[in-house]
Amino acid sequence: MPLGLLALVPVLVLLAGDRGGVEADEYSAYSDPKKPTIAVILSEQQNIDQFEEHFGLSDEQVDEVLAATRRENRVLAQEFGESERVVAANRDLPKKEVARKIAGSDYDEKVAAAVARTKKKIGAILPEDQRSDLEGWVDEQWDQEVRAATTEDSAETFTASSEAYTASYYRRGLRCFVFATQYTGHTRHEVALPHRKLKFGSQPRVKIRRGRGGPAVWARVKEVGPWNTYDNYWARRKHRTMFKRLSRCEPEAQAAYYDNFNGGKDEFGREVLNPAGVDVTRSVARNMGLKRYQNAWVYVRFPWIHR
Secondary structure, three states: OOOHHHHHOOOOOOOOOOOOOOOHHHOOOOOOOOOOHHHHHOOOHHHHHHHHHHHOOOHHHHHHHHHHHHHHHHHHHHHHHHHHHHHHHOOOOOHHHHHHHHHHOOHHHHHHHHHHHHHHHHHHHOOHHHHHHHHHHHHHHHHHHHHHHHOOOOOOOOOOOOOEOOEEOOOOOEEEEEEEEEOOOOOOOOEEEOEHHHHOOOOOEEEEEOOOOOOEEEEEEEEEOOOOOEOOOOOOHHHOOOOOOOOEOOOHHHHHHHHOHHHHEOOOOOEOOOOEEEEEOHHHHHHOOOOOOOOEEEEEEEOOOOO
16 A cells, blocks of 8 residues: 555654554454454465465355455545545644544444454355354464564575564675555556655665565556655664664564554554555566465565665
8 A cells, every 4th residue: 555645744743652552462453443364364365375275165155255345445445535635635744743633533333334344244155163263363363464564584584683573695796575565556567666866866675575485576666655754664763763662574564453552543644454564566477476456575685775
């Protein structure tokens, strides 16, 4: 979800507070009314396959489930677009006033309603004796996603430290492991990263790879997003424009979505609805082997960063 309308808007900084996460045994992501967990989890093909096997669904039932998640995504995209217009229309107001206007809109209510409709629809599709398992399955997958967000599980394991989160250093440039979503760009083949300096600067190319041994795709940064506009998460902490408490290679949206960082909101006060650290166009996604509507954890290499 690149922030196209926000590209001309001055930065509206919300104070990034401490992480607000709770212990795993105290929190159910499925039960969180504003957390679109099912749609995000089922945007990855391996999760769809596991879902189908766990609940013993037919191909037709899986198609119905995915149709429900895509309806939710359309509603959420519409609400995100409305929130962009709120920010753009109030760009001259103090940052706290803009955040209040976002909070005073029906953004949260419509998100919660869309999430509830999806749960109800999917519950009705599942076999009756399996419906009670949905919450447990979603929360188990959520836990796995959280682990994937903090430790890279492939054979090339990143070293977690105070400075390197899921970062790996190479002569060819810094590499981060982040969640990728798809968007419609200004051009056919491009990506979005959440800092205005890239789009309005040199528009550098980055290299994106889906998993170890997957096809590598080069694309130029031509949009700002997802979610934030001043989150240069690839920089060292002291050089990050915002969110300096986060580790290198940890996008603010990821921390907000999984760990309730900044109250679960982006820099504009919006509830973060997915953990994306990069947006890719359909062409880039297809070259990585992703189908339409599919998301994935990917490696993003920043060839101009060597330390």
